Amino acid sequence: MRAAHFCESCGKVQPPAPVDYFTFFGLPPKLQVDVAALEKDFYELSRKLHPDLNAKDGSKEQEWSLEQSSLLNDAYRTLRDPIKRTQYLLKLEGVELEEQSKTATEQARSTGELKKQIVPPDLLEEVFEVNLHLEELRMQKKMGEDDPALLEEIGKAKLSLETKYEALLGELQNDWKSWDSLIDRGADGLADRSQILAKMVDVLNRRNYIRNLVRDVNAVLEE
């Protein structure tokens, strides 16, 4: 059921209800989303809620219009992006990503230390090698040396990481299927839900880790 954004009979904007983004769009909390249909809905709701098209109404309606459309924009921005959508659902379910948590960030900032980054176990060896190569490259650059073999190694490693990165999205989409069928079945079992949620957290963490690593590689290459 979509939230009642406007009065069915007179068409005027209503005060925004405190709903989550899925409910705002009349969607169940499922992760596979038809983005084309979402966009269509977004446009349709924009026509109804945007301040420009409610400019002649009373000031109360204009205020609600402003709030409703900012909620609409936030909801659309979150739901149409696969990663943001996943993160949002995790947040709704009370789960937080370690690296993303604000407290970790603030603590790191105030102490000046690097945030703890848990190296995904299956990547340990690869990460170790890449970091080693990067150190070598940094030193070489300092001495003004040039080693094409090393550059090639790093290039290959980067490609491998990028491939893994792409593959993780596929893994995430599988997890979505599992989650969605749980919702369809109306399964209330906390254990089942927690299991899938934990899997998705893991995928996102690994994805983040790889992205940061590739960014570091690029930084050294461009030095």
Place this chain on the structure above:
Amino acid sequence: MASEHIVGIDLGTTNSLVAFMQGDTPVVIPGDDGLNLLPSVVALDANSHPVIGNAARNSLIETPERAVYSIKRLMGRGMEDIQEELKLFPFRLAEDLQPGEVLRIKLGDKTFTPPEISALILRQLKRNAERYFVGPVTKAVITVPAYFNDAQRQATKDAGRIAGLEVLRLVNEPTAASLAYGLDKKQNGIIAVYDLGGGTFDISILKLHDGIFEVIATNGDTHLGGDDIDNLMITIALDDIRGDLSLDLRRNAEAVQAIRKAVIEAKIALSSEPSVKLDIELPGAHHYRREITREQFEQLIQPVIDRTLGPCKQALKDANLKPEQIEEVVLVGGSTRIPKVRALVKELFHREPHTGLNPDEVVALGAAVQANILGGGSEATQNMLLLDVTPLSLGIEVAGGVTDKIILRNSTIPASATQFYTTQVDGQANVAIHVLQGERELATDCRSLARFDLKGIPPMAAGIPRVEVKFLIDANGILHVSAREQRSGKEAEIQVQPSYGLTDDQVENMILDSFDNAEEDFRRRQVIEARNEAATILAALEKGKKSAAWGQLTTDEKKQIAKMEKALVAVKAEDDYQAIRKAIDTLNQGTTRLAELMMDTAVTSALKGKKMDETDLGEGPTAPHPMAKAEFE
């Protein structure tokens, strides 16, 4: 049926225009000289009356110290950010300007803030429209560069208000241009708008779909435009003249303006001619003659137009698009008439740009379309809706001087974010928040937008209050903040100190009366000054009441003072400035003894070895006491 026309205004760096929707077509309203373009030049004539447009352009050459152009470059800016502008433009700042203050520039012997100058231009456009409609015009849509920050937008809104216009919406210039284009073409697709004006550059990428104009990404440079090309040419001419004729004319304002006029004409000619001859008359009956070929010109300006590439590439990156995926590139701004600019655009986007619309007028026409939409729309604009974005990330300064981004750039507006704050100290009633705009990590590298003080937090132990602060960027791209302490449900009061901006009171005081009504103007001024003085003395009296000296007064004296105070407060609310002054004098006299006593206390404290600033009365016995009459220049 519209009883009053809402107009669309392009307040440009070089030229300004006003337009409205006539049936299905937007149309520019000409001035009384029959011209569509109003040069954004303001001058004061011999009687210190403002002159706007072409007449003012002549003043630039004859009496340059009484004229100003490209004022848009100073809108919403502080002294610190206009150092480049000051080198290249003959802006004369008021002498007593302090850092952090709103800029004031001199025209003749008067000073004006940039919004006041812009207001004079807007008022001229308003008059042109009222002449055309034979009726009042009080509502407008005004365009701003997409890359304008919050302070620059607020300054534009202030200018509108000072000119007597209710600004219904600020629209980003490239988005406005896309409306004019979309109205014309009625096609779906992805377009880019490349807008190179006199002082600013914007690139916006939009998705057009069934009347919805959705901005996907926007970027730009608010210090880049045709003016920079002009300045390059002026510098070369001045160097030439110094070399050939041993004449250093850099400080000669009239000569510089004459050179400027000539190089602008040459620049324009070179868009259609392969070469052009400069022939400028200089002081001392010298002539500066030079031929410029298009090749030389293009070589000269290459570094300037190359600066547009960075923002274009960033916008494409933010939009997640390759240049080939842009289906149409619309050119906006007079500078896009330069063949080299068109070549650059063609090379970047791999297609010929769309040049079917008049680059000088398209923004105003688009503003008129938006004005029509806001007014309820007509058949042509029935299905049209603009979804714009905020160009810069919004952040809060957190511990360590770092920016915490709470709304990212290119977020569709209206957009909001909520943050929670608490107190550090038991009973703390205020929390200070510093809001910034920009993409950098450190707060010092971002643009300070405003400092908010959350006041009136109910007294609780440290860390207990939970203040919910809501940041909302409205459809104009301007920030609004509201706050609520959750546990008590109390609305916290927000006091904004806008950086480089005018307060509401200042704007109120600037609202332009007709300059023809000099007497009324004079009277209003007197009332304002008298009220200010009254406010000062009443504040000083409040301080006095808290001092040790107050206790030394007799009950009778206190009663007398209270009576005079009450009288002043009453008359201050009225319009009779002479009565206000009389009441001030009375209170002054009545508090002479209090002032003396306070002075004695100060001296005594000093003798006791206390620091003078602890007693808060100035730097020493020679400082004027709080009850002294304020000195005016």
